[in-house]
Structure formats: C-alpha cells, structure tokens
Amino acid sequence: MESEYVTTPFGRRPMSLAMLLKQRRGEAIAAGTTRNKWKLFRSVCEARAGLDVTDRALTVLDALLSFYPEDELSSEKALVVFPSNVQLSLRARGMAAATLRRHLAVLVEAGLISRRDSPNGKRYVRRGREGGIDEAYGFSLAPLLARAGEIETTAARIAADRQMLRTMKERLTICRRDIAKLISAAVEEAVPGDWERMSSMFQTILQRIPSAASVENLAPILEELEKTRADIVNLLESHEKMQLPSASESQIERQIQNSNPESISEFEPGKTGRGAADDQQGMKPDDEGLEAQANGGDGPRLTIRMSAGKPKSFPLAMILRACPDIADYGPGGAIRSWRDLMTAVIVVRAMLHVSPSAYEQACSVMGPENAATVMACILQRGGCIHSAGGYLRDLTRRAERDEFALGPMLMALLRAKSSAVARVS
Template structure:
C-alpha cells in the first residue's frame, strides 16, 4: 500500500495535523502489537490531554482495528463513519469530529482521507489492506518508545506526589501533637506551621519544609531536657557523671505523644489491614477524608464499606479485573496497593477528583477503589455499553449507600468472563 498521505481539502490544517501526517508516512515502524499500543495509549491519555468522550472514542477505534494490521508493514487503519461513532457514544457528530481532531493533534492518529471523504478499506485474499482510507494509528506505533517514557515519568511523578502528600499529612499531625504536648511552645510552632502552609509550595517542597520543621522541634525539646537534667550549676568540686543516661522528651512524660501512637497504629494498619475481619476492618481502614467529620458519619461510612467488601477479597478483584491491573500498572495484591492505584484509574475513566473524593467520603477508601477498578474493567471490555464511566461510578456509589450494591456478583461475573477468554485463547 502506498505510504503517501492525503488530507481532504475541507479540513483546516494545523501543525498538529501535519505532524501526525508525517509520522504516518514513516517507513521505519517499531515492531509492536495491538495490545501493547492500546495499553500504552490508555496510560498516556492523561498526559496527552485525552479524557471523557475523546478517550471513549479512542478506545472504540482501537477495539475496531484488527490485530494483524498492527504487525509488519501493515497499517492499522479504521474505517468507521462519524455518524456510527456518534451512535456508539451517544454524542453528536460535531462532538465526534472534535474528539477525532484532538486525537490527531495529540499525535496518535492521522487522517487518511479519500477523494470523496468517505472511509473504507479494501483487503486482499490474505486479509491485508490493499487500499484503505480512514483513521490511521501508525503515528502511535512510531511514537511507542516516546510514549512509554512519558508514561514512566508520569507514574513516577504520581508516586512522588502521593508519598509527599502522605509525608505532609503525617508531619502536620505530629507537629499538632507536639503543640498539645508542650503548650508553652505551642503558639510559636503553630504560627510556623501556618506560615509554611501559606507559602504556596508544591507537595514535595512543603513536605521538605515540614520535615525540617519537625526535626527542629524534636531537637529543641530533646536539647531542652538534656540541658535541664544534666545541669551542674551550683555544684563545686564534683565532676558530672558521664555514665548517666539522659532522659529524653518521651520518657519525661507520663503519656506518649499521640503522634507516636499514630505511627504505631499506622504500622499495624499496613501489616494487618487486609487480614482483619470485616467487623474490625472499619477501625483500620477509616479514610482520611472522614477524619474531620462527626463520629456518627464515620461509623456510617465504615458500616457501608464493611457491607460492600464483606464478600470481596483482593484475590477476587485481581482475578476479575486483569485489564484494570494492567492499565493501572499495579497487581492489586493488597488493599493499600489497590487504593494507591486509584488516582491513575480515576483519570482513565474520566472521573473528576471531586467525584472521587465524594465517593471515598460516602463509602470509604477501599470500597470506592474496588468500585473504581470494577468500572474501569467493565468500560475496557465493553466501551460501547458504558457511555459515561464516571457517571457509572457515581451510580454504583449511590447504590452502595442505599445498601443495594452487590459488588461480589459483578466481580464473579467479570472473573468468569476473564477465565473463558483465557481458555478460548489457549485453544
């Protein structure tokens, strides 16, 4: 098939469209597969600004392409009309046109227009495309290494931000606890904490500033007590006992500061949260967003979470959602690992951060993450059946709050489907 690219005269040409056309004319195409490119494109969607309807349309186009067209010298061309895409996605044709244009300008699809503007594909006896006009995914193949690097960098940034967010939360609590333990110094420390919070630093910078502040607080109270206990003022002719062990700030109190209690609790949480029974799970997995709410509300959320996850295990989730695991880059071996993948999965279904926070606040962090993984898996398997994955997530949250969600049934169905597809592929 000729490698020349034709763009219809009715299109308004932009630098992004021309760049995609040049990529589509490349002859040196890396050896890739449809599955590999599909996974990379879905992971790179947040980086490329592809979300909502555009993401949905990209998913449909990839699904319509043939696996053999991604191999060798073939070109993965998809010939489907905008009207049919509008019918699949429940969107207008104008919106579909805009979404396709975003995919082209993002550098993953190229226009391959016929003289009449229609899209069609002619295949030879061997099934290869002899002539085709439509939407060409060759630019995505050519950029596969670049996209992989972008995805790795994006994932590393997400992990760094998540760790910094945890550090900020932990140290802020520790400083507040120190203020309660030392009322005479609380005003100065509180003022310094507010000053750091008001500097407008990013998460990494704020975490570093709080780390320095916390280290200074520990050194200040420790030095204060060392100097007090080891003071030799008024002694004459008596050398200090250098073998005396100084009493530290923790030992000088009848009770340990609450930051130590929370640190121990956090270690126990990481170690035993998954193995805990559903009755005790609520005490270990209370989401951070509920900390500032009333006790009655927290108990209600814990009960909902325990009810949703009563018959759900991490192993079941892993078996039922293999595509979600692959797209999120996690294996879902524990509840904390599942929750850590939520930011990536949220972006992949086009769910806003406010929608995610609301879901966590209503059903709990782990229940919301389990529902999110289920929605991502369903939308990846049947994108034409779920026109709005974000709305589907919110609907499942509502059903969970009402006590009408049976998540285990959905997961068993997905696991059965994954098993049948795996058995079919081995035959």
C-alpha cells in the same frame, strides 16, 4: 506496511504544512516495530496530560482501536480502520455525531491518528481476489505506532512524578501531624520554650501549601516543615535530658515508698475493706485501702495505700503488661517512663475523642498517673467501649464516691491476656 504518500483532506477542509509534517512523522515507523494495542492505549491514558488530549477523545481512540482486528499493531501490516459513524458512535458509548467529529479532530491534532480520505470522503475498504485489503480509507493508526516509544517514555515519567507527589504528600501529612502533636504535648506539659511563636510559624508554613500541589511547589514547604519538626524534637530532647536526674531520684523514692512493709499487706480471704485494713495495719479511720485480687482469688490480695484522697500508682511495668497497646503511641513506639506514658495518652485521648475537660477532671480526682493508666485500659478494651469519653466521666464520678478501684481493672486485663496466651499455646 503503510504506503508513503500524502493524502489531502476531503471537502472544504484546508491543507497545511503542519498537517503534511504530521503525516510524514506518522509514516516514519521503524521496520519491525510492534506494540500490543491495549498496552499502548494504557500508556496513552497515562500520558494524557503530556499529549494534550481529553478523556472523551481517549474514548473515541478506544473505539477506533476496537475496530482493528488484531491485538498487535505492526509496521508490516495495514493500520487503517474504516468504521461508519453509526458503528463508531455505538462503540464510543453512544457519543453524538457532532461530539464524535470534534474529538476525532482532537486526536488528529494531537498526532495520534491521521485521516486517510477516499475520493468521495466515505470510509470503506477495497479487497483483492484473495480477500486481502488492497486499499482502505478511514483513520490510520500509524501515527500512534510511530510515537509508541515517545508515548511510553512520557507515561513512565508522569507515573514516576505522580508516585513522587503521593510520597511527598504522605510525608507532608505525617510531618504536619507530628508538629501539631509535639507542640500540643510541649504546651500541656509546660516545657520551656517559645511555643506560641513556633505554632505561629507552623501555621504560616501551612498557609503556603497550594491547592494544586506539584512536586516543584511542595518540595520547599516539606523541607521547612521537616526542619521545624527537627527543631522541636531537639528542644524536647534537651528538656528530657535535663529532667533525667530528678526523674531518677523520683523513681528511687517511689521504689523506697513501695518497699515499705506498712504499705502492702496480705489479707485473709474473708477480710476486705476498711475494717480488715484497720485490723491488720492499725490504720487511722480516715485512711482508705485499694484492693485488687489477682489469679481469680487464689493468690494474695494486693492493697495500695491511699494518700491525700488519691491512690498511689501501680508499677509502670505492670501497667504495660496489662495494656501493651499503649506502647505503640509512645515516643519512638515505646514507653520507658511515666513521662512517655503521659505523652502517649495525649495522642490516645485525641484519637478516642475524649475531651480535654473529661481527662483533666479524671486527673484531678484520680491523679495524673492513675488517669493515664485508666486511658491505657480504655484503649486496651477499645472494642468493648462505645464512648470512651462517657466511660471515663463515669469512672471519674465513681472514683469521687470511692466506688472505683483501678486494681481490679488491671488484674482483669492481665487475666485476659494470660488466658489468651494459654489458648494459643
């Protein structure tokens, strides 16, 4: 156990009452106290901000601990290490002598070590006949062990604060993303509301985020952002509820149109294109047909009539079977209506770096529902497409020349999915 006496500094370094107090605190170690020196050092590193020490000072403390022969610091054993300046400098990553002395002073001032100066100021040890240490002069690690409980508590508090701050920053980032994309979706879909004021208020809140964030200054900002997000979601949900009756009527009308026997026909295997359509349905010469053959040509061909130069959309359930990945980007991670698909495509378009002009052109040529379906197909085949924007513009040009049919693309995805399921089973 460390002997309880006071040592004054060697040479011209003065003694002070603060130094005396720190020495006495360093000697006040409860009997039986032990700590693994490296675990305790890790706690010191965690609590560095609360202990007012620098990272270079911790390098010196690491070097001092390496001179202690055992892994356990114990109140029952001598805690003085006595390396020479040369050896200490080597273990401190080659730190210069002047820098070494400065950081040793920082550790002493922080109350993590204390000096045990010899009569001549040198560091050495005097051993007894049995080889044990009778007296050692150098640096005592007793203050570090005496403050072990305090250091560990401080380290745990700082770690908890850091984790809380990390979680808060993640929530803040998600909230910022949600608000920005919800406002963008509301503006693009012409949802009634003062979205300009909402966007201005959102930007004002963002400007208040400090560069040096802490739990205290982020908490009120996060609360405001979450409240803003909740208000936006309530507005959008209210608009959605108002649109439900008209949406239901539109869906019923679409089902009636799709059930019209004149709009779907089966062709003979050898007959395709306008001539076959005219023969089978008596269509006018300026009508066009869109064909998609499922099951590799073994089954009937599905033809969807064109209206006003744009193809009618395929059933939403069929699109979701062919392109299941798009559902992850829908509201709440699901797509239940065409509106949900349009909302998901807005997110996917930005994620795939497709410009608004490219998507608007596709909507103009193909129609909004089919343009959204094409984006879902592009997402599903993302690993095979290097430039989603360029690919969409190419499909749009082909659609303008009546050289692109959406059906075969969907059928290919359905066949690929069926093949994958068959291989797994």
